Amino acid sequence: MRTSTNTHFSQSGFHHIALRARDFDASLVFYTEGMGFPVAHSWGDGDKRIALLGLGDGNYLELFACPEATEIVGGNQFFHLALRSLDVDSDIEKVRLLGCPITxxxxxxxxxxxxxxxxxxxxxxxxxxxxxxxxxx
Structure with a gap:
């Protein structure tokens, strides 16, 4: 377990970020095969599937099956999610090859x-x- 330098909470820092996926299977393939995030844990079935994907640094992306359009509680507060990179140019080319739009x-x-x-x-x-x-x- 990592030690936090945050003195306001017992431990601080991201454990995971949760993402609702309308197409769970396609998102799971994208993140596991395309991005290299292995499934650390998964549970549920059908429309109740959840997968916790390892990012490689002790943090996770939690993928929720959410085939029906649902309202996001509290609105859409996240502007973007950021991954540390040692070579942005190379990493962008990798996701471009996966068919991701580069914004x-x-x-x-x-x-x-x-x-x-x-x-x-x-x-x-x-x-x-x-x-x-x-x-x-």
Missing amino acids: IEPKSVEVNGKTIRVGFFLGPEGETWEFFQNAEL
Whole structure:
């Protein structure tokens, strides 16, 4: 278990991010085969399937079968999800080959005197993902 430096809570940091998938099977194939996130745990069946996918760093993406259009409780607060990257350009090319629309081609951006490299794409459910490259942030 990781040790947190957050003094407000007993442990802090992301454990998982949950995503509702209208096409669970297609999303599962995309994330396991295309993105390389192995199934760490799964449970349920039919329209109640859930899979916890390992991101490779102790964090997870939790995929929920949600074939019926449902209202997102609390609205859509997430702007995008970001993955650390050692090579944004290469990672964007990999998701491009998977058929993902690239919404922002890789580019360098200055943030508080530090150069970061970013690139954005859409996942199979229309969710926005970012590859974020900078060893200091």
